[in-house]
Amino acid sequence: MIKAVIFDMGGTLEDIYNTPETRLENAKTLLEYMKRHGITLECDPAEFSEKVIRSYGDYKKFSDENNIELMPFEVWDKYRLRDYPEIDRRILQAISERLTHIWETHFHHRELRPHAVEMLTALQKAGYKLGVISNTPSLVQVLWTLHEYKIFDFFEYVGLSSLHGFKKPDPILFQIAARDLNVQAAECAYVGDTIDKDVKGARAAGYGMTFRIKSYAEEEQRLTGDETEADYLIKDLSEIVTILEKEKGVKAYE
The missing domain is CATH 1.10.150 (DNA polymerase; domain 1)
Incomplete structure (x- = not known):
């Protein structure tokens, strides 16, 4: 689960x-x-x-x-x-x-995706632990941006490549996140927008579920086989809640 x-x-x-x-x-x-x-x-x-x-x-x-x-x-x-x-x-x-x-x-122009706050609120209400893993050359920008979006407090864990010295898809980033959240890798779902960094990295770390959301990087994706695609390909963050509701049987939006 x-x-x-x-x-x-x-x-x-x-x-x-x-x-x-x-x-x-x-x-x-x-x-x-x-x-x-x-x-x-x-x-x-x-x-x-x-x-x-x-x-x-x-x-x-x-x-x-x-x-x-x-x-x-x-x-x-x-x-x-x-x-x-x-x-x-x-x-x-x-x-x-x-x-x-x-x-x-x-x-870069940055803008919080639609329904992000509602999605995070629903997942938190349903009892999920929430975290972030980001490839970034900055030591503080992601933390600053999460505060700017007023969503920092949703997350129990924030891991940055600049702090670890390694970057996705190295599985160590995903493994550290699971351990710091005090869950097994198989109990984690990862949501990203790239195959090479996000989907492959999460799978190599043994994550139980992967989501890929369509983004500006979509045109850069190069599928080498069905095994490289995420478990779920989504267009909107709200879809995550619906999918996990079915898996866990919890009506997070109630």
């Missing part, structure tokens, strides 16, 4: 996407913040944005291939700002988490 429901963050609990406008605003905000701390880069924001995005792409490739999440300073030093050796690295180290937070909250 499922006793805990654990969620991915970006693309699952929230819709997340970026546009040329958000990318440019992100670059301007980063440059302004660095200048405030004595790091002045005389460059065009659009050009800066393209260069940093390209460098971050190399980090993402390394990170995804090895399921490793580096600390914020390492990401900025070795990847995002590697083309700017003139930057004072001591200052960069001191502000790297803040730069990461800016990136995550300005580069």
